[in-house]
Amino acid sequence: MILTTSRKPSQRTRSFARDLERTLNIPYVQRGKLSLKEIFEIDKHVLLIGEFKANPGTLVVYDVENEKRLSSFISVKLQREICGEKIYNDDGIRIKISRELKDNEEFQKYYEIYDEFLFQHLNINEDSDITLRLEKDPKYLFAIQFYKGRVKIGPLIRIKSIKLFDSLL
Template sequence: MMLITTSHRPTRRTRSFGHDLERVFPNSLYLTRGKKTIQELLMEAYDRGYERLLILNVWKGNPLKMTFIKVHPEDWGYLGYLYLHGIKLQREMGFKGLNPIREDMPLVVTTAKRVGWDHIAFAQVFAELTTGKFVPRGDKSLTYIADKYDTDVIAVIERHPRGMVINFYRLDVTKDRPVGPLINVKIWIMEDGRRWDYKEALGIKVPRREKGEGQESSSENRD
């Protein structure tokens, strides 16, 4: 599915976040960045057969941004970005030492029941970023969805007062509650122009100094 790494000089919490993601993205790998450039990471991902490169960027000791890059030797490119309010690690949700999923199965992306169109749109975007499979929730249970699509892992987009959250379920571990990590997303941006900002969605006036956050440009150092 994807190669997961960090920006240079990551914090311990960011590395733990990367390892947690390795445990919920099937057939994915967390790789220590070291001094590798973006081009070297892309070639590493390509050589290992991955379709995506995910870079976790740090700010003030915590993961701030998830950058998704398409892996292709001749047509690689930035796909989109998730800006985060915060995360909760698996160990903080009561799960330690989960094994990564080393078999072929889809990452199914769906929503909680009775959510708005913003949540459905983000579920579709998250599936696109991760090469997962979006499945409309309706009234279906997560167990029903997992059985139908022959998977053990489901990412569920849920409501949150400050944006949206992504909650991960590993049904091979427990069917009763999410295992994490829990990711609180405040802004998402796609390179094709699609975007969502929780403050704009709530009609909150954004101060001028905040408007630069979430605006990507070719001059920005994105690694």
């Protein structure tokens, strides 16, 4: 899986992309003049950060092999806004679900979608110091928060809505 942005991302979107690159330990490809078709030739699983009013506003996960995409409207907080420093991960990531969400049937549907499109393509390591934790959020469907041990390190991604498409574009 690779990570990229819209063609001319704002500074905040680039910062968010770098935060995800560091915490998820996946390569960030600067888009520049590359078309989506050229990006799809680099990797068959692409995580694209889209913008809304110069802020990260969408996460789109492309599954080129199956010609599907998952689009989520998001709200974010950057690493520097949460812990004030850059945290690097070279060890894979653990995925945990909060107690409030474990028994929630509606959340289970969202989890299965994210697992198919995103989580299965990450370097999962149950012994990792870095944890991707899915948490309940009162205003949103759910939130994704990153921890190192018990300390929040960010970024925080709040998922507002999810849509599945049977086409790449």
